[in-house]
Every structure is written in structure tokens, then in C-alpha cells.
Amino acid sequence: MEHRAGFVNILGNPNVGKSTVFNALTGLNQHKLSIITSKSQTTRHRIKGIVNGEDFQIVFSDTPGVVKPSYKMQEYMLDFSKSAIIDADIILYVTDVVENIEKNADFIEKVKQSEVPILLVLNKIDLTTPDKLDALFDKWKEIIPRAEIFPISATENFNVDNLYKRILELLPVGEPYFDKEEMTDMPARFFVTEIIREKILLNYDKEIPYSVEVVVEEFKEETKRINIMAVINVERDSQKGIIIGHQGAALKKVGTEARVDIEAFFGKKVFLNLYVKVLKDWRNKENDLKRFGYKQL
Numbered sequence: 001m002e003h004r005a006g007f008v009n010i011l012g013n014p015n016v017g018k019s020t021v022f023n024a025l026t027g028l029n030q031h032k033l034s035i036i037t038s039k040s041q042t043t044r045h046r047i048k049g050i051v052n053g054e055d056f057q058i059v060f061s062d063t064p065g066v067v068k069p070s071y072k073m074q075e076y077m078l079d080f081s082k083s084a085i086i087d088a089d090i091i092l093y094v095t096d097v098v099e100n101i102e103k104n105a106d107f108i109e110k111v112k113q114s115e116v117p118i119l120l121v122l123n124k125i126d127l128t129t130p131d132k133l134d135a136l137f138d139k140w141k142e143i144i145p146r147a148e149i150f151p152i153s154a155t156e157n158f159n160v161d162n163l164y165k166r167i168l169e170l171l172p173v174g175e176p177y178f179d180k181e182e183m184t185d186m187p188a189r190f191f192v193t194e195i196i197r198e199k200i201l202l203n204y205d206k207e208i209p210y211s212v213e214v215v216v217e218e219f220k221e222e223t224k225r226i227n228i229m230a231v232i233n234v235e236r237d238s239q240k241g242i243i244i245g246h247q248g249a250a251l252k253k254v255g256t257e258a259r260v261d262i263e264a265f266f267g268k269k270v271f272l273n274l275y276v277k278v279l280k281d282w283r284n285k286e287n288d289l290k291r292f293g294y295k296q297l
Contacts, residue, residue, distance in 0.1 A: 004171035005057040006089030011111065013103055014064075016096040017123040020154040022062040025164060026051055026183075048185045050178050056168060057176040061088075085114050090170050092163075093147070094121045097128040101139060112144055117170045120147040121163065126156055188266070189216040195261045196230055196274070199254045200243070208242055211235045213282060213292050225269045228262070233279040240276045251276065 008025075010018050026049030051058045063084045085091065093111055095101070111118065120140055125133055137149055148166065152159040178185065193214040201209040211234055218229035232251075234240050244251045251274055259272045282288040 001055045002173055003055050003057075003175060004168070005059075005174045005176050006171045007059045007061060007087060007177075008090045008092060008167055009061040009063065009084035009088035010092045010094060011063055011084055011107075012094035012121075013099055016094050016099055017154050018094045019062055021092065021094055021121060021123060021152070021160075022047070022049060022060055024154045024157060024160050025049075025058075025167075026060050050182050050184060052176070052180045052182075056171060057178065057180070058167060058171065059177055082110065085110055088114065088116050089172055090167060091116055091118045092121050092167075093118060093144070094123055095140070096124040097122065097133065097136060098124065101136075101143065108143065118144060118147040119163065119166060119170075120144060120149045122149055122151045123154055125151045126153040126158070189219050191265060192216050192219065192228055192230065192262055195265065196232070196254065196258045198261075199257045200232070203250065203254055203257075204242065208234075208239055211239055211283070212243070213279075213288075215292070221268075225271060226262075226266060227271045229273045229275070232274060232276045233282060234276060235279065235281055235283065237278055240278050243276050 010022050012018050047062045049060045049062070051060065061084055091111060091114055093108075122133070122136060122140065128136075133151060137151070140147065140149055150159060150163045150166070152163060154160060193216055196214045197209075197212065200212050200214075213233045215231045215233060216228060217231055218227065220227040232243060234243060242250070243254075245253075255272055255274045258274075259270050262272065263270045279288060282292075
């Protein structure tokens with residue numbers, strides 16, 4: 001039996017549903033691998049989700065939304081997205097029915113120059129009408145003529161199966177890149193940091209969530225329990241006070257919500273200790289960004 005394997009990289013602007021598409025394609029009722037909120041720039045790193053079958057292996061890669069960088073961290077996030085064009089076997093360019101088509105046209109040009117198959121995923125079709133959808137379909141066909149367009153609703157799981165089938169058909173023949181038991185190339189600590197960061201995104205407003213980086217300092221797994229100590233790094237003293245809240249109430253809420261999801265993810269009881277630390281201007285400091293995994297080697 002011929003074996004197929006390849007890298008399917010998911011690209012697009014912020015808030016078009018890339019992570020929802022990623023989770024729908026990799027999910028298979030597993031725990032979600034990418035965090036999802038209504039805020040932009042929720043995804044900061046390239047996250048791989050591996051789907052295995054007897055005669056195939058698909059390595060999906062979720063990437064940060066394409067933005068014009070305002071600080072060094074965003075420059076590195078853009079580098080993740082650019083590298084995903086280069087090393088893809090199949091590109092999934094995700095857009096939706098409400099975003100401005102002209103947004104980040106220079107990045108779309110880079111996508112068009114790729115020689116691999118491009119599947120344009122037109123997400124959130126449950127939010128529009130058939131006539132508007134037809135017009136969008138025609139417009140995208142003009143912009144990327146060789147792209148195959150798949151109208152879907154990732155949240156409603158509509159037409160995701162047909163997209164998945166087409167990916168399988170386009171996969172190149174080859175041996176698996178990862179062990180068939182693996183779901184992702186990311187370590188356990190990474191998913192702890194992402195779950196905590198998701199709760200911060202959901203519980204705080206304005207600039208606070210974007211000024212935060214979570215680091216797991218301790219991860220000790222026992223037979224029935226996991227002991228975790230994590231540090232929430234912020235850029236300013238005032239942000240530290242907001243994260244902690246009055247008498248520690250805000251931080252406690254984040255910790256409680258994160259612990260519930262971490263326990264569900266690992267299937268074990270979790271003891272979670274959270275601390276807040278000021279790391280001034282970390283988003284613009286090379287050494288800090290390298291330590292946090294933003295700078296690619």
C-alpha cells in the first residue's frame with residue numbers, strides 16, 4: 001500500500017478562524033491543540049498537529065495571523081508565517097466572509113508565488129448569504145486563479161470533511177515524518193502555557209493580554225497528579241497589579257479556569273501555582289524573545 005505524508009500549513013490574517021480550522025482538521029474529538037478567542041493574534045507560534053492513518057500522515061501547522069509588525073515579537077511571528085509558505089506541501093489559505101480582501105495583499109502575493117497546491121478556505125459561510133458568497137468566490141478566483149476554493153463553516157463543521165478528503169488526495173507519496181503515535185511536536189509544557197494564556201486573553205482587556213508571556217518553571221508529573229509552577233511575565237509594574245487584581249482575585253480566577261482545562265487535557269489532577277513577574281519591554285528584547293521561542297534558528 002502506497003504511503004502518503006506531507007506538511008499542510010494554515011495561513012491567513014488574524015481572526016478569520018485559522019485555529020478553528022486547525023482544530024477541526026486535527027481534532028477528531030481530541031483536545032484542541034490551538035487556543036481560540038475573539039481577540040486577534042491569539043496564536044503566536046507555529047503549532048503542529050499530526051493526523052495519522054494506516055497509509056498516511058498529515059502534519060498540519062497553525063500559524064500566527066499576518067500583521068504589520070509594531071514590535072520585534074510581531075516581526076518574529078511574521079517570520080513564522082513566511083517560513084510556512086516555503087516548507088509547505090499544501091497551503092491552506094484561510095479567509096472569511098467579512099474580512100477586507102485587500103488586507104495584506106503583499107503576503108497574498110508571496111502565497112501565489114508558491115508552487116505547491118493552494119486550497120483557499122472561505123470560512124464562516126454561515127454568516128453570509130448565497131449571493132454574497134458567490135461574489136466572494138468569484139473575487140478570490142481572480143486574486144488567486146489556481147487556488148481551489150472550499151466554502152466552509154469550521155464552527156459548524158460544514159464542508160470540513162470535503163476539505164479533508166481533498167488534502168488526502170493532494171498529499172505527496174512518502175514515509176511518515178513523525179512517529180505514528182504522536183499528535184504534535186510540541187512538549188507538554190507548551191500546552192500548559194497556551195491554556196493559561198487563553199484564560200488571560202479571555203479575562204483581561206486592552207493591551208494586557210498582548211503584554212503577557214507565560215513560562216512553565218516547573219512541571220512534575222506523578223502517578224495521579226501533576227505539579228505545575230508557571231510565571232506570567234508582564235512588561236510594566238501597573239500590568240502586574242491588574243493581572244493579580246484586588247486581593248489576588250483576578251489571578252485566582254485565571255488559575256482556577258486554567259487548572260480545569262489542564263486537567264481535562266492531561267486526564268489527571270493538577271496542582272497549579274501562578275506567579276506574576278515584571279520583565280520590562282520583553283517584546284522588543286532579542287534575548288527574551290529567543291528564550292521564549294520566538295526567534296527561529
